[in-house]
Each structure stands twice: as C-alpha cells, then as structure tokens.
Amino acid sequence: MVEALPDWDSEYDVIVVGYGYAGATAAITAHDAGAKVLLLEKAPETDKGGNSRVSANLVFWPNDILMAKAYFRALAGPYTDDISDGMIDVWATEMHANRAWLENLGMTPFDLPYIEFPEMAGSECVRVLMNGPGPMGGERLWRIIEAAVAARDIAVLYQSPAVSLVKDDCQILGVVTEQHGERVAIRAKRAVVLTCGGFENNPAMVRNYVDGLPRIFPNGTPYNTGDGIRMGLEVGAQLWHMNNISGPILSFKAPEIAVAQWLNLPKGTSYLFVARDGSRFTMEGDPCITGDLHGKVKRHGYWGQQVLPIPIYMIFDEDFRKSGHIGRATADWDVSHGNLYNWSDDNLREVEKGWIKKADTMEALAALIDIPAKALVGSVARFDALAVAGEDTDWGRSAGKMAPLAVPPFYAIELTPAFVNTQGGPRRNEHAQVISTNGTPIGRLFSAGELGSIYSFLYQGGANIGECFAFGRIAGRNAAAMAPALSAAKQLAA
Ligand SMILES: Cc1cc2nc3c(=O)[nH]c(=O)nc-3n(C[C@H](O)[C@H](O)[C@H](O)COP(=O)(O)OP(=O)(O)OC[C@H]3O[C@@H](n4cnc5c(N)ncnc54)[C@H](O)[C@@H]3O)c2cc1C
Known part of the structure; x- marks a missing residue:
C-alpha cells in the first residue's frame, strides 16, 4: 500500500x-558523503546479516574492465538486449573498483581460482576474492563490513521491517515501518534505498516467477520475502530478471529447521536418485544437481535453467549408510546463527x-515413501547391473563411483531443490535509480x-556480493547527493 502523507515520527x-x-x-x-543515515532491518539482531552474512563471502573482482564487459555480455546471452550499455559500463567499472574499496576497509584479498565459464569471452578477467586464505564463508568479510558500519554514526533499527513507501505524485518521501506492532512513519529528506533482498521465502512469488520449480527452499536467510518487490510494485516500479535464480541445489529440508541444508555425499557409492514415479532421472554427480554452475545446464548445445523432479528420493543400502553423514553443515544460515544441526x-x-526411512526390502521401502514398488525395484536392478558391468550407459556416472545396493536394510531420504538467492526485482539504471513502468x-x-x-541468466560465482558493493556505493552516493525534498508545509506553501 502506498501511504498518504503521514505525520512523521522522525527524519x-x-x-x-x-x-x-x-x-x-x-x-x-x-554517511561518508555527509548524510544522516538510518538502516532499517526486519530481522532481530540475533538473526542479522541476511544472505550476505551466511554466504561463502566470495567476491568476483574483474581485473580488466573491457574483458569484464565482454564476460558480462557472454553470460547474459540473449538477455543482453534488455541491459543498457551504460549499465554494463558502470557495472564493470564499479566491480573493478571493489578491490581497492574493500582493501581500504581492511580486507586482505586472497585470490581463489574460480572461473565458472572459462569458455566465455572475457573470462580471463575473473578473480574471485576472499578475505585472506582459509575456508570459504565464516563471516570473515561480513565482520569487516559490519565493523565499518559500527564505526560510523549510522542509526540501525532491528525488528523494523519497512512495510510501505510514502510517495507524493512524483517522488518517495519516506518509509512506514512496523515496530513492536506499531506503525512508525520516518521521513527521508533526500532518498530511500531499497536493499531488502530477494523473494526466496515467498512461495507465491516463487510459483509465479521461477520456471519449473514450484517448490524450492532457501539455503540462506528466512527474512527475504520479496518485500522490496511488493513495495516497488506499489509505487509503479518495473520488474526485471524475475525468473533468474541461483539454483537449484539438491538439498535436504528438515521439517523443524527453517532453511534447507546442502548435502555432504559421503564416500560410499551404493546409492541412486529416483523421482516420484520410481525412475532414475540423472547422473547423480551431475554438477547442476550438486550446485555448480548455479543451476544452469547446457543441453543440446543450449544453456538453460536446470529443473528437477519434486520430490527426489535418494535410495541407498546399509554399506552407504555407514559411509558418512549425508547432511552437512556449511556456511549457511544455521551455522551462522548458532542453530547448527549436528548430523550423526x-x-x-x-x-x-x-528423516531417513528404512526397510528390509525395496518393495517395503517403496511403500514407505509411496512410490510404485515395481518401478523402484526395476530402477535399482538396472542401476545394480550397470554398476556390475562397470559402465553407466544410461546417465554416464563414472564406473568407480557406483556400486550395487547389495546389503540390506535399504534406506530412502527425500531431497528437495533449494536455492541460495533470487536475482529479480525492481529494475534499476546506472545511477541505481529504480525505474517505473513508463x-x-x-x-x-x-x-x-x-x-x-x-x-539475468548465467552467473559467475561471487558476482552478487560484488554487485552489492558496486551498486551499494552508487546508490549511497546518489541518494546522499539529492537536494532535500521540501517538507509538506513548504510544499503546500510553494
Ligand atoms: C549459502 C549462501 C552462499 C552464498 N555465497 C555467495 C558468495 O560466495 N558470493 C556471492 O557473490 N554471492 C553468494 N551468495 C548470494 C549473496 O550472498 C547474496 O545475493 C547477497 O549477499 C545479497 O545481499 P543483499 O544485501 O542484497 O541482501 P541480504 O544480504 O539478503 O540482505 C537483505 C536484508 O534485508 C532484510 N529485509 C528483508 N525485508 C525487509 C524489510 N521489509 N524491511 C527491512 N529489512 C528487510 C533481510 O532481513 C536482510 O537482512 C550466497 C548466498 C547464500 C544463501
């Protein structure tokens, strides 16, 4: 809902x-440009940080601006037509500027060899940075950025979701937030910057906008519910890139845990994946299933969105059960927020x-998970025969990575597609301004x-966080540079 001019509680x-x-x-x-700044955050302080905090904290840094533009265009493919040259120029320049900006804040850049699409034009420019050597994630970059906010006179209000924007005929004048059940109107004399993430946790938006994945769970923050998309639409914003997501990644979603967990496929090899009809539908180590290439897959010479059957069952035997834990704890929401589930x-x-079903026979297992017994028995028999023959003529899994499911009892765990983030939302231009439908x-x-x-399409790892810094600076700079809007009284007088 767009608000009529309210009585402001603060400004x-x-x-x-x-x-x-x-x-x-x-x-x-x-702030550094001289503005008095308020950061409004929906989550409580204990759950702070959004996807940023729980991410692998990798930053794509192009070391050459011209090559960066070529790589961007190659990745966007047919979608390049909707992205202006000016926007691509600014993206490449500001992404390149990220390294110096981060070093200035205290980051120690450490290069990781991670070129996601080496065959694409311009890919030689790709450097992916972490804050110092060591394992990915672990909030090491987040802590630097958080400290930079804390070191400045920036007001931060937690548990204060923005619920609507206040707009007059032609401009945004402030935000209405909800604090402890009360609506509070806060005036923005110069500008409002929307940085409230994607729609990973909004099932209706997922069904509307994401191709072929009507049920998919987030791996990151549960607080990104598409609020910026709703508020943008209410003030006439145009949307773009709504069908582009980073995923699917095959994961496990426990009913009692808010977000999905990535898998940690152990060393054992006596397992396969089947769909609801009992059929084996893929090579189990397919990188697009395990999350590489951010959910895009090349088939018949054409890159497209990977879709997965829902649900997927992983079927395994006693040997595999003993070979290591199937779930994993990684740089995800639970680890960062102290809710780490310790998988046995x-x-x-x-x-x-x-969470894992167990039965003495495949027929009994099929009954437990409600899939056709004949189909499951047939798929497992076929898989066993391929494993013994040493060649997966159906899906191309390496011979050394498959073994017959020979030792009962047998097990099934239901897996689900998950994703790390969405990309869509209100369209912005090279000045980070939100663009209206006209x-x-x-x-x-x-x-x-x-x-x-x-x-819009193919995605280089580290590029989302790089974009946060690049367009965050543009937005902050331009927002602070706006001349103050006239107060309501002055508007009336004018
Ligand atoms: C497990 C995981 C690993 C990842 N690894 C990488 C990586 O290594 N490199 C990379 O580039 N990308 C990575 N990504 C993606 C990347 O982390 C995100 O795209 C990026 O951090 C988004 O930053 P953001 O500031 O736009 O949104 P977020 O960091 O998600 O922050 C949005 C904030 O807005 C708040 N919010 C939501 N609604 C409202 C509202 N109405 N009012 C006020 N506040 C609101 C949320 O609570 C949240 O704190 C990863 C994502 C995940 C989940």
Whole structure:
C-alpha cells in the first residue's frame, strides 16, 4: 500500500531498507558523503546479516574492465538486449573498483581460482576474492563490513521491517515501518534505498516467477520475502530478471529447521536418485544437481535453467549408510546463527527422527515413501547391473563411483531443490535509480543488491556480493547527493 502523507515520527537524510552487504555499503557511502543515515532491518539482531552474512563471502573482482564487459555480455546471452550499455559500463567499472574499496576497509584479498565459464569471452578477467586464505564463508568479510558500519554514526533499527513507501505524485518521501506492532512513519529528506533482498521465502512469488520449480527452499536467510518487490510494485516500479535464480541445489529440508541444508555425499557409492514415479532421472554427480554452475545446464548445445523432479528420493543400502553423514553443515544460515544441526556420522540419529526411512526390502521401502514398488525395484536392478558391468550407459556416472545396493536394510531420504538467492526485482539504471513502468526513474528511490540484480541468466560465482558493493556505493552516493525534498508545509506553501 502506498501511504498518504503521514505525520512523521522522525527524519533522516537517507533511509536504507535492509542490512546486508548492499544496505551496509549504501549506508557507509551515504554517511561518508555527509548524510544522516538510518538502516532499517526486519530481522532481530540475533538473526542479522541476511544472505550476505551466511554466504561463502566470495567476491568476483574483474581485473580488466573491457574483458569484464565482454564476460558480462557472454553470460547474459540473449538477455543482453534488455541491459543498457551504460549499465554494463558502470557495472564493470564499479566491480573493478571493489578491490581497492574493500582493501581500504581492511580486507586482505586472497585470490581463489574460480572461473565458472572459462569458455566465455572475457573470462580471463575473473578473480574471485576472499578475505585472506582459509575456508570459504565464516563471516570473515561480513565482520569487516559490519565493523565499518559500527564505526560510523549510522542509526540501525532491528525488528523494523519497512512495510510501505510514502510517495507524493512524483517522488518517495519516506518509509512506514512496523515496530513492536506499531506503525512508525520516518521521513527521508533526500532518498530511500531499497536493499531488502530477494523473494526466496515467498512461495507465491516463487510459483509465479521461477520456471519449473514450484517448490524450492532457501539455503540462506528466512527474512527475504520479496518485500522490496511488493513495495516497488506499489509505487509503479518495473520488474526485471524475475525468473533468474541461483539454483537449484539438491538439498535436504528438515521439517523443524527453517532453511534447507546442502548435502555432504559421503564416500560410499551404493546409492541412486529416483523421482516420484520410481525412475532414475540423472547422473547423480551431475554438477547442476550438486550446485555448480548455479543451476544452469547446457543441453543440446543450449544453456538453460536446470529443473528437477519434486520430490527426489535418494535410495541407498546399509554399506552407504555407514559411509558418512549425508547432511552437512556449511556456511549457511544455521551455522551462522548458532542453530547448527549436528548430523550423526552413521546417519542413525536421522533414521530415528524419521528423516531417513528404512526397510528390509525395496518393495517395503517403496511403500514407505509411496512410490510404485515395481518401478523402484526395476530402477535399482538396472542401476545394480550397470554398476556390475562397470559402465553407466544410461546417465554416464563414472564406473568407480557406483556400486550395487547389495546389503540390506535399504534406506530412502527425500531431497528437495533449494536455492541460495533470487536475482529479480525492481529494475534499476546506472545511477541505481529504480525505474517505473513508463521507463523513467521513480523520484528519490534507489536500490542495490540482489533485489533487482543486474544478473539475468548465467552467473559467475561471487558476482552478487560484488554487485552489492558496486551498486551499494552508487546508490549511497546518489541518494546522499539529492537536494532535500521540501517538507509538506513548504510544499503546500510553494
Ligand atoms: C549459502 C549462501 C552462499 C552464498 N555465497 C555467495 C558468495 O560466495 N558470493 C556471492 O557473490 N554471492 C553468494 N551468495 C548470494 C549473496 O550472498 C547474496 O545475493 C547477497 O549477499 C545479497 O545481499 P543483499 O544485501 O542484497 O541482501 P541480504 O544480504 O539478503 O540482505 C537483505 C536484508 O534485508 C532484510 N529485509 C528483508 N525485508 C525487509 C524489510 N521489509 N524491511 C527491512 N529489512 C528487510 C533481510 O532481513 C536482510 O537482512 C550466497 C548466498 C547464500 C544463501
């Protein structure tokens, strides 16, 4: 709902909605340009940080601007037509500027060899940075950005979701937030910056916008529910890149845990995946199933979105059950927020919980998971025969990585597609202004980050966080540079 002009409870120069990397960067930049800044965050402080905090904290840094533009265009493929040259120029320049900006804040860049599409034009420019050597994730970069916010006079309000934007005929004047059940109107004298993430946790938007994956669970923050898309639509924003997601990644979703967990396929080889009809549908180590290439797959010479059957069952035998834990704890939401689930090494705790079903025969297992017994028995027999023959003529799994399911009892665990983030949202231009349906910027409204990301198709790892910093700076700079809007009284007098 767009608000009529309210009585303001407080006022700032710039209000930034959502405190992940994009919001932090916009706030830091606007502050350093002299603005009085408020960061509004929906989550409580204990759950702070959005996808940014729980990410692998990798930053794509192009070491050459011209090559970066070529790589961007190659990845966007047919979608390049919708992205202006000016936008691509600014993206490449600001992505290149990220390294110096981060070093200035205290990052020690450490290069990781991770060129996702080496065959694409310009790919030689790809450097992916972590904050110092060591394992990925672990919040090491997040802590630097958080410290930079804390070191400045930037007001941060947690548990304060923006619920609507206040707009007059031509511009945004402030934000209505909800605090402890009360609606509070906060005036933004210069501008509002939307950095409140994607729609990973909005099932209706997922069904509407994501091709072929009507049920998919997030691996990251549960607080990104598409609020920026709703608020953008309410003030006439145009949407773009709504069908582009980073995923699917085959994961496990426990009913009692908010987000899905990536898998940790152990060394054992006596397992296969089947769909609801009992058929084996893939090579189990397919990189697009395990999350590489961010869910895009090349088939028949054509790149497209990977879709997966829902649900997927992993079927295995006693040998595999003993070979190591199937679930994993990684740089995800649960680890960062102290809710780490400690998956048992032999998977028996999960059998007891009922997450893994167990039966003495394949027929009985099929009955437990409600799939056709004949089809499951047939798929397993075929898999066993291929494993014995040493050649997977059906799906091309390496001979050394498959063994017959020979040792009962047998087990099944239901797996689900999951994703790390969405890319779609209100379209923005090279000044980080949000664009309306008629193609003009909406006055005093900016955005950055995965909300309305520039990425439309193939995706280079590290590019989302890079974009948060690049467009966060542009948004913060331009928001702070706006001349103050006239107060309501002055507007009436004018
Ligand atoms: C497990 C995982 C690993 C990843 N690894 C990488 C990686 O290594 N490199 C990379 O480039 N990308 C990675 N990504 C993607 C990347 O982390 C995100 O796209 C990026 O961090 C998004 O930053 P953001 O600031 O736009 O949004 P977020 O960091 O998600 O922040 C948005 C914030 O807005 C808040 N919010 C939502 N609604 C409202 C509202 N109404 N009012 C106020 N606040 C609101 C949310 O609570 C949240 O704190 C990963 C994602 C995940 C989940």
